[in-house]
Amino acid sequence: MTYEHILYSVDDRVATITLNRPDKLNAWTGTMEKEMRQAVENAADDAAVRAIVITGAGRGFCAGADMTLLSGITAGDRPAENGAAKAPAPASNSDFDANFERRFSYLLRLPKPVIAAINGPIAGMGVCMSMFCDFRYMADSAKLTTAFARRGLIAEHGISWMLPKLVGVTNALDLLLSARTATPPELERMGLVRVLPDEDFLAAVQGIARDLVTNSSPRSIGVMKRQVYEGLFQSLDGAWAVADEEMVRSFDSEDFKEGVAHFLEKRAPAFTGR
Incomplete structure (x- = not known):
């Protein structure tokens, strides 16, 4: 499949999705969102991908939403009306399942x-x-800012729920309210x-x-993976069951x-996923 705003490749069981607008520091667009979700679904369905x-093309990962799409927004508008993708409404009648059907939360349900x-x-x-990725590796020269507070915006796209679970409430509020630039260390x-060195960063990941x-x-x-993320919405007794x-x-x-055979035979595993 040919993509406009991403690149997709598979090598030795690892699929790599590259956000590919390097001249814009890979600023997010509706096209990029749709293409990334399609690529993720392809990887999920591909038995050769585990x-x-x-990652991002060029010197950036993702500079956030493309500001040219945000500049024309007025009260009552949504980014979807200005070129960005509309977040899909939850398709399930189950409140529990709906937690995994938002713009990025679908990544939590991916079994890889x-x-x-x-x-x-x-x-x-x-x-x-x-x-909403399972792991975040960062090159030692990269930098992060949540940005929202310095644009007159709020904590969108589930970050107010997920970030405190990853770093604690105080650290989350620091990163969100200040929108300061934070360093890898x-x-x-x-x-x-x-954190990993810049040199050969992607290959290392x-x-x-x-x-x-x-x-x-x-x-x-x-x-x-399903146990961990569904456990965020369960009681201890439910998770235990x-x-x-x-x-x-x-x-x-x-x-x-x-798993038992390769341990006893002292050899490398040959898992099938079944």
């Missing part, structure tokens, strides 16, 4: 790891999107990112993703049999 890495490889400046909507101390999905059962990864059911199912899986 992990997804999202999603890793943001933040290669350069990241702001606004780019930050929001990265919050302090973001790593908060637990928001893991792709290698981490590849090691993860080679040495761990894809089936286990998918189930545990799900774990008991899933453990029994695991015993019947091919990956459980392979």
Whole structure:
């Protein structure tokens, strides 16, 4: 498939989605949003893909929403009416399922790891999107700003819910209310990112993703990811009951049999994901 605002490639079980507007620091557009979701869905359906890495072309990750789309907005307008994609309404009648059907929250339901490889400046909507990735690796020269408060806006796209869960309320309020520029070392101390050197940054992130999905059962990864994110909306008793059911199912899986066999035989695993 040909894309306009992203690039998509697959190599050795890792799909890489590259936001591809380098002359605009990969500023977010409706086209980019639709294409990224299509690429994510393709990766989810592709048995040859076990992990997804999202990065940016050129020197930036994502500078936030394209300001040319925001400049004409007046009271009562929505960004969707000015060229940006409209956030899809939840398709499910279930309040529980609706939590995973928003603009970026669909990434939480993907049964494969999603890793943001933040290669350069990241702001606004780019930050929001990265919050719903499972891991955030950041190049040591990159910088982050939530940006909203300095544009007269508010914490949009689920960031007011997700960011405090990742870094705590005080750190979240600091980043949101000040909209200051934060550096990789302090973001790593908060637990928001893991920092890697600029040199060979993307290759290093792709290698981490590849090691993860080679040495761990894809089936286990998918189930545990669902447990963690659905657990945000469950009681301890409910989460415990799900774990008991899933453990029994695991015993019947091919990956459980392979997990025991490769350990006893002292060899590398050959998981199938089944």
